[in-house]
Amino acid sequence: MSSISTPDQRVSPSLAIIGGGLAGISAAESALRSGFQVTLFERSRVLGGRAGSLFEPNTGQWIDNGQHVALSCCTELLRLNQRLGLTGFFEQKKTIPFARIDGKRGQLAPAGWLPNRWQFLPAFLTFPFLSLKERFTTGLLLRELGNPKKTNVKVNVKTPESGTFAQWLENKKVSANAIEQFWTPLIFSTLSESIEYVSFDAVQHIVRESFPAGSQAMTFYIPTVPLRTIYHETVAEQLRNRGVELNFLKRVKRFYWTLPADSDFQSDAPQPYASPKIRALELADSSCRSFDYYLLAAPLPQFQEIMSNSALETYTEQLALERFEPASITTIHLWFNRRLLPAKLSHSALLGGPGQFLFCPRRDENNNNNNQQNNKCIYHTVVISASHRLLAEHEFTSRGSLGLAERVVEQLRNTFASSFQKETTQLLFHRVTTHFEAVFSPNPSVYLARPESETPFSNLVLAGDWTQTKLPATLESAVRSGQHAVQILKKIDSLD
Ligand SMILES: Cc1cc2nc3c(=O)[nH]c(=O)nc-3n(C[C@H](O)[C@H](O)[C@H](O)COP(=O)(O)OP(=O)(O)OC[C@H]3O[C@@H](n4cnc5c(N)ncnc54)[C@H](O)[C@@H]3O)c2cc1C
Known part of the structure; x- marks a missing residue:
């Protein structure tokens, strides 16, 4: 190990993130905000991690x-955006348009004159992809999911046996059409997984977080500039200005x-706030730094790598991390010569093909050096969540993601057939x-493995x-995890 700098005698405790x-x-x-001296x-x-951009x-x-x-x-994300001055980088959309592969359209738009939790009721009662009976039963099921007293399934995130959402829908005798046209798109877009694998608890949690707020909870915040502008350029400047030491290319x-002399870490169960103690971190260039506190905010694979390099397998073995499935x-x-969606729409749910959501977001000229503004090369994206399930299917295996892209383009040709038939719309190029x-x-057993x-x-x-x-x-x-971790450190620091 090369030199270790010791924490200096600052009043503020030093924290490495x-x-x-x-x-x-x-x-x-x-x-x-809690008074730590922060080095990242x-x-x-x-900055930005998975919320980043490509050239x-x-x-x-x-x-x-x-x-x-x-x-x-x-x-908490929206509050953070506000505190960091990022709110202006997002457009807000309250309506969820739907475009089906056979050309049929629908939308869920809130009725502003109704109380919050009822604002989607009129739109739901006329939702064209479900029969009247299906609309009624879907509404009742959403209500049941959103109300803990009305759910007759045992909810316990500590037991993997609480089952998948598909099992719950089957118990409720939900029709195949309602599953295909409503539940599947809802679950894919909120939980990035298919109903056969997603845990009932995860769905219930999502509905409970959104249901009481009604349409307020369903406002979409869509970036109007690249994520890089938001979570790298702007945030880095903000954090630096507030005194954070930012170190890039530092693994x-x-x-x-x-x-400590009297502890037996190898055999004891982990005790919060108890020793042992991290003394220093080592970077890939072999230099070392020492801090009062350490906050590890790396994804699971890198967490495991750092822990095993530190000979800390005893700790990770207790976590049952094998239950995590990526x-x-x-x-x-996709770059088209014109917009597929009307100018007032930035997004649409897609039904009937592998593509689940189409986006053609507003791009703010000053903040994005693209040539979209000349209206000749319009950028669109189609999202396929849980694509590993589709890629594993036979029909895509030979061509992988490219096969999936071809299917999506075909889906768009059918969904927006009139636009393509007039030959006014052309796909210029695409990238996957x-x-x-x-x-x-979010399968039923993963909650057991998520570490505190x-x-x-x-x-x-x-x-x-x-x-x-x-x-x-999610973001x-x-x-929330970052804020919670700091709350714990504050508590520890006040105990020290
Ligand atoms: C294609 C895609 C679409 C998504 N869509 C949405 C969406 O619409 N809505 C939503 O809410 N969420 C979405 N997500 C999920 C969201 O991006 C993530 O949940 C969130 O960004 C995770 O943040 P994080 O800080 O936990 O991890 P990360 O973003 O992975 O950040 C971890 C950081 O740690 C760094 N790091 C790793 N190891 C080390 C090390 N040894 N030393 C130093 N640094 C290290 C990494 O470089 C990275 O910058 C999407 C994700 C993807 C990939």
């Missing part, structure tokens, strides 16, 4: 790694830790990105969308 994704960003912002280590060149040489524009959308039930390799998200980036570890599958923020180390806490927030892997989960 490892990872500059949304969990690390929210932890940094929260730690500053990020192994890449940018597209054909158009000279930054496009997002995958379309990221937040709903207004993402309360944390391992921790050095010490056992879920992929494929994004088909699949993020194989985009999120984790506290660790057996008295000065180390965890954050990240995969830690125990009870939410699926909101990441933000």
